[in-house]
Amino acid sequence: MKRFKNIVLVCFVVAIAAIYALPAQSASAASSAALSIVPKKNYTIEAGKSINDKLVVRNLDGKTPLQLTLRVVDFTFTDDGGTPKLMLAEDAPQTTWSLKPFMTVPKTVTIKPNSSKSLDMSVSIPKGHGAGSYYSAIVYSSGAPDGGNVGLSASGVTLVFTSIPGKVDENLKLEQFGAYDLNAKKPGYVFVATSKPEAIAYTLKNNGNVTESPAGSITLKDMFGREQVIGNVNPSKSLALINQKRTFTACIKLKSEQVEFEGGSTKSTACADPDLWPGFYTASLDVFYGQNGNKTQEIVSTAYFFYLPWWFIIILVIVLMVIVYFVWRVVRAVKQRKRTSRTSRRR
Amino acid sequence: MRHLLIRLHHILFAWRRIFSEELLAMVLVLLVFAAPVSAAMRFQERSLYMNSSAPGATTSYTISFRYMSPQVVGSVDMLFCNDPIPYHPCVKPAGLDVSGAELSQQSGETGFSIQSKSDNHIVLTRLQGMVTNNSSSYTFDNIVNPTDTSQAFSIRLRSHASTDVSGPQIDFGSVRGQVTSGVVIETQVPPMLIFCVAEKVSENCTGTNNNYYANMGQLNSNTTLTAQSQMAVGTNATGGFAITANGIPLSAGTSVIDGLKKPTKSAPGSNQFGINLVANNSPAIGNDPEGAWTNAVSSPDYSLPNQYKYVSGDVVAFSPNVSLVRKFTVSYIVNSREELRPGVYTTTITYIASGRF
Numbered sequence: 001m002k003r004f005k006n007i008v009l010v011c012f013v014v015a016i017a018a019i020y021a022l023p024a025q026s027a028s029a030a031s032s033a034a035l036s037i038v039p040k041k042n043y044t045i046e047a048g049k050s051i052n053d054k055l056v057v058r059n060l061d062g063k064t065p066l067q068l069t070l071r072v073v074d075f076t077f078t079d080d081g082g083t084p085k086l087m088l089a090e091d092a093p094q095t096t097w098s099l100k101p102f103m104t105v106p107k108t109v110t111i112k113p114n115s116s117k118s119l120d121m122s123v124s125i126p127k128g129h130g131a132g133s134y135y136s137a138i139v140y141s142s143g144a145p146d147g148g149n150v151g152l153s154a155s156g157v158t159l160v161f162t163s164i165p166g167k168v169d170e171n172l173k174l175e176q177f178g179a180y181d182l183n184a185k186k187p188g189y190v191f192v193a194t195s196k197p198e199a200i201a202y203t204l205k206n207n208g209n210v211t212e213s214p215a216g217s218i219t220l221k222d223m224f225g226r227e228q229v230i231g232n233v234n235p236s237k238s239l240a241l242i243n244q245k246r247t248f249t250a251c252i253k254l255k256s257e258q259v260e261f262e263g264g265s266t267k268s269t270a271c272a273d274p275d276l277w278p279g280f281y282t283a284s285l286d287v288f289y290g291q292n293g294n295k296t297q298e299i300v301s302t303a304y305f306f307y308l309p310w311w312f313i314i315i316l317v318i319v320l321m322v323i324v325y326f327v328w329r330v331v332r333a334v335k336q337r338k339r340t341s342r343t344s345r346r347r
Numbered sequence: 348m349r350h351l352l353i354r355l356h357h358i359l360f361a362w363r364r365i366f367s368e369e370l371l372a373m374v375l376v377l378l379v380f381a382a383p384v385s386a387a388m389r390f391q392e393r394s395l396y397m398n399s400s401a402p403g404a405t406t407s408y409t410i411s412f413r414y415m416s417p418q419v420v421g422s423v424d425m426l427f428c429n430d431p432i433p434y435h436p437c438v439k440p441a442g443l444d445v446s447g448a449e450l451s452q453q454s455g456e457t458g459f460s461i462q463s464k465s466d467n468h469i470v471l472t473r474l475q476g477m478v479t480n481n482s483s484s485y486t487f488d489n490i491v492n493p494t495d496t497s498q499a500f501s502i503r504l505r506s507h508a509s510t511d512v513s514g515p516q517i518d519f520g521s522v523r524g525q526v527t528s529g530v531v532i533e534t535q536v537p538p539m540l541i542f543c544v545a546e547k548v549s550e551n552c553t554g555t556n557n558n559y560y561a562n563m564g565q566l567n568s569n570t571t572l573t574a575q576s577q578m579a580v581g582t583n584a585t586g587g588f589a590i591t592a593n594g595i596p597l598s599a600g601t602s603v604i605d606g607l608k609k610p611t612k613s614a615p616g617s618n619q620f621g622i623n624l625v626a627n628n629s630p631a632i633g634n635d636p637e638g639a640w641t642n643a644v645s646s647p648d649y650s651l652p653n654q655y656k657y658v659s660g661d662v663v664a665f666s667p668n669v670s671l672v673r674k675f676t677v678s679y680i681v682n683s684r685e686e687l688r689p690g691v692y693t694t695t696i697t698y699i700a701s702g703r704f
Contacts, residue, residue, distance in 0.1 A: 032555070032557075033543055033544045033545055033555065033559060034542070034543030034544075034545075034548070034552045034553075034554075034555055035541075035542060035543070036539050036540065036541045036542075036552075037539065037540050037542075038537070038538060038539060038540070039538055039539070039540040039582060039584045039586075039588065039701065039702025040538060040584060040586070040702045040704070042527065044400065044527050060541065060543060060552045060553060061543075061553075061554065061555060061557075062553060062554060063554075063557065064557055078662065081667075081703070082586055082587075082589075082667075082703035082704045083589040083662055083665065083701075083703055084589070084701055084703070084704060085660075086591075086699065086701070088593065137701065139699070141697070144695045144697070145559040145560045145695070148560030148561050148562045148563075148693070149560075149561060149562060149563040149572075149574070149597065149681070149691075149692060149693050149694070150560060150561045150563065150574050150576075150597075150679055150693075150694055150695075150696060151559060151560045151693070151694065151695035151696070152544050152545065152546075152559045152560060152561075152576050152695070152696060152698070153544070153559070153695055153696070153697040153698070154542060154543065154544035154578070154697070154698055154700070155697055155698070155699040155700070156540060156542055156699075156700050156701070157699060157700065157701030157702070158702070159701065159702055159704055161704070163527075185647060186647070211704075213499075213525075215431070215498065215499035215501075215523060215525075216430075216431060216432070217430050217431070217432050217435060219432075229435060231429070231430055231435070231438075232429075232498060235498075235585070236585045236586050236587075236667075236668060237497065237498075237585065237586075238586065238703075238704065239704045241704065259669070259671060261581070261583040261669075261671060262539065262541070262583070264583075266583035266669055267669070268642070268668065268669040268670075269585075269668060269669070270642070270668070286431070286432050288431050288499070288501065288521060288523040289523070290394065290395075290522075290523055292395070292396060292397050292400055292524065292525075293394065293395075293396035293397075293409075294394055295392055295393060295394045296393045296394055296395065296520075296521065296522040296523045298389075298520075298521075
């Protein structure tokens, strides 16, 4: 009996030890957290029609399968840039531009190591639905691990934008326009730039019911009348979301190169040295916006800025000091001559 | 000197009536009315309706606008360019062809026919006539859409009194259009976002050490507990990417070690939970972002060596445009007060990578 008790005790201890050891194993043997997804989808769907599309998801891990749960959430903007603010809370209120009710995506998916899967998705717009822009995001979440103090989980997001054609309310208001310092700790507009401004920016407030992607050009003129034209003021096709105050930046000089990305070539662009001389500059903005079949609207504005690098300011100060010194010398010499002539006359 | 002042006073006194309110008003009236006499006006309520916005499709365009100047009009010039600005050089939108265009409908100011057309240019002509119907629209069939979805195109409009668009313009303005659904070019990789997270990842995300958690050890008020994880990210999307860190800070039941709201140095003995994405020496942990491609960067608040922050939902790394895969090392620090309630403090940080709009 005593022996039996010992066996039961040993079994119990082994079982407890196994329970404690298991989570670590299951966590390490859980899902992969290396994925490749489509970052953005754009559709134009008439009310009463629907589209069926594929979402290609790839498991980049060569050993572990990728287990994902999919859900659709709404999003808005974080600031005046293009980073989406996802409304992840389960009880988050539905936005007026939500595409959630019209979207269908699978709930879960498992993808073998080093392979990809095409997931069916659809967007159906009910008949009579109002024209405008609607958008939501698909979140792909890898499982959360058990064990440890800090667990890691990876999620990818596809932003889905749908435009329902028809008469829409379009209203962009220019908030700011001028030279923009991209390299500052906190990038922003500058009136007197001590480092060469590489970009011109404009901030538009979207008061309409559609996302807007303006197009147009900026003409930059120096104080001698020489012109540089920025032909594409929105090279990334950035969007101003509904109610967003969006800052669009355009490089004064753009350099682009073809780079290899995942077995194909892709064009990468960046701002190049704009070849600006110190001085006073005038920038003229002319941008257009308007959805297909709606009024084309135009925004024009002019902005001014100085480009005064420190070396130029120092030279300017030295030159001014030299001029002041010589003027002072001349004035002094004239005064002295007058004084001498007066004294000689008195004599 | 006194003489000079007296003379100046005499001159000004004689002119005192000239600088009157009447003169000021006359100058203002001149400014308002004199300027527009010779200036051309912009067409208003301009719009373009493309029956199909598919790239390369043969479709019909309806161009509408309102004539603003009550003058005689004999011709309208329509030039299709990438840039809408009338005085800039015109670059023809890739793939566009209006040489086969036919004017199928017109309303408002009518009586027009096509006088000449080329790949990106249409000239409408009619017998010279006074503008009476301001809002007008013209529908052209058999237009081949541009193929470039990456940029909008424009139609530069000008009206002239002559019947062959010669002589001064009367009204002008541009309408804008864009082809929307993409044509996949074989050599071009469709937009994709690559992302991986683990304790250790390879630079191109092809392998991880498959460990997704860190045991930081026993909390005490004298030492800082640390951990590290890595993530790699890259995209060929023109808008770039953003990674946010999400999740509640370390907690055990209702007891929470709050995240640092702003970049702060590690201070043992106080409750702190924070992360950053650069190399630190106090405590010695972390690494600067790795990879030759410098478009992708860590956010300013998470790029300060020896300073840590954690606010759920914050963007911790981003790229404003295309970025080849770059690796980031995330450092975690935890400090605790002596009187911290005993328990197993845990959290799960979810890194969310998304494209930008």
